[in-house]
Amino acid sequence: MVRIGLHHLETLCCIQRLGSFSAAAERLNTTQSAISSRVRELETRLKTRIFRKEGRRMLLTVQGRDLVQRCEPLLQQMNEVLLSAGDANEPSGMVSLGLGESAAMVCLPPFLHDMSTVMPKMGWNITVDVTPNLRQKLLDGELDIVVMAGPLDAAELVVTPIGPVNLSWMAASSFFEAHGSSASLKDGPVWSLPRPSYHHRVVAGAMRACGLSTSGINTCNHVQTLIEIVKSGRGMGLLPEQQVTHSLATGALRRLEMRQPTYAIEFLAARRHEETDPIILNVFQQVLKMTI
Numbered sequence: 192m193v194r195i196g197l198h199h200l201e202t203l204c205c206i207q208r209l210g211s212f213s214a215a216a217e218r219l220n221t222t223q224s225a226i227s228s229r230v231r232e233l234e235t236r237l238k239t240r241i242f243r244k245e246g247r248r249m250l251l252t253v254q255g256r257d258l259v260q261r262c263e264p265l266l267q268q269m270n271e272v273l274l275s276a277g278d279a280n281e282p283s284g285m286v287s288l289g290l291g292e293s294a295a296m297v298c299l300p301p302f303l304h305d306m307s308t309v310m311p312k313m314g315w316n317i318t319v320d321v322t323p324n325l326r327q328k329l330l331d332g333e334l335d336i337v338v339m340a341g342p343l344d345a346a347e348l349v350v351t352p353i354g355p356v357n358l359s360w361m362a363a364s365s366f367f368e369a370h371g372s373s374a375s376l377k378d379g380p381v382w383s384l385p386r387p388s389y390h391h392r393v394v395a396g397a398m399r400a401c402g403l404s405t406s407g408i409n410t411c412n413h414v415q416t417l418i419e420i421v422k423s424g425r426g427m428g429l430l431p432e433q434q435v436t437h438s439l440a441t442g443a444l445r446r447l448e449m450r451q452p453t454y455a456i457e458f459l460a461a462r463r464h465e466e467t468d469p470i471i472l473n474v475f476q477q478v479l480k481m482t483i
């Protein structure tokens with residue numbers, strides 16, 4: 192019998208799913224040289240080529256594709272067997288979770304508190320980034336699950352809404368002292384997250400609706416810093432209500448007295464369609480319970 196270890200087949204399927212030796216090494220918590228060594232061992236023991244090099248890419252051969260198709264269901268069944276054979280109530284391991292900044296500030300602390308009870312042995316690799324980067328990292332296999340601002344269109348992903356973040360136009364009390372209680376967007380400057388964020392699109396749309404040019408929008412790529420800029424009296428911004436409740440209560444920030452439509456950014460949880468790891472699928476169900 193050809194002596195092949197489960198780690199050989201896991202490595203093969205991981206390379207095929209993530210698209211590169213380096214991504215597989217990161218996901219399997221090992222080095223790229225170790226991944227290359229496993230592939231060489233597998234090819235030697237099977238006496239066949241599994242990968243072929245095309246430019247900088249490593250592509251599966253016909254035999255390699257056949258092996259992956261046959262092994263993936265077996266590996267999934269083995270994972271399920273091992274999970275059920277262990278303590279199913281206390282799964283362990285590391286899950287890579289990505290979040291947008293607002294989600295990280297509002298949702299992450301209570302989520303981790305809840306998960307310390309539900310899955311006390313679970314470890315976390317947390318990444319905070321903007322939506323386009325989170326989406327790409329998820330597709331590339333660098334992240335297992337992401338929570339980000341919508342809308343999002345990706346056929347390769349399972350995307351589920353988890354709740355809205357409500358936004359209102361606000362400015363500091365000192366700003367109203369300088370411009371009067373009837374201060375409006377025309378009094379500027381206006382601050383926003385930068386393109387291509389959904390927040391920037393909403394801000395730009397609101398300014399166009401007031402007949403204002405969008406060319407003068409000031410941007411900052413950090414939500415909390417943007418809030419602090421507005422609190423300092425340097426302009427106004429469309430701010431997330433959930434992150435400024437204390438500032439509103441103390442009067443450090445005030446809503447503009449204007450006819451405001453209801454602004455909200457829907458937050459979404461996403462994972463890859465092809466995800467089969469039972470622990471990640473379980474964590475994803477817990478993420479859907481996040482309170483925004």
